[in-house]
Amino acid sequence: MFVDKLSGMLPFLALGALGVANLVAAVGALRGSRRAEELGEERYELLRDQHERLELLREERKTLLDELERERRERLEA
Numbered sequence: 001m002f003v004d005k006l007s008g009m010l011p012f013l014a015l016g017a018l019g020v021a022n023l024v025a026a027v028g029a030l031r032g033s034r035r036a037e038e039l040g041e042e043r044y045e046l047l048r049d050q051h052e053r054l055e056l057l058r059e060e061r062k063t064l065l066d067e068l069e070r071e072r073r074e075r076l077e078a
Helices: 002-077
Strands: none
Touching: none
């Protein structure tokens, strides 16, 4: 009867439900890992930009120190 057929299908239904739950968990993990990758790439870009700005500031500082030293020597010679 119907109950016998249903009880025979129950293990397959349970396996199907577990498969769907497993698929949902895998999709969630994939979305989370993609988001983490995006955040990591954005962070890397930010750090690279900051590094470039820091290099420019170091060059500017060196130029200003050289100019200051040159002016100091000129004052001492005068």
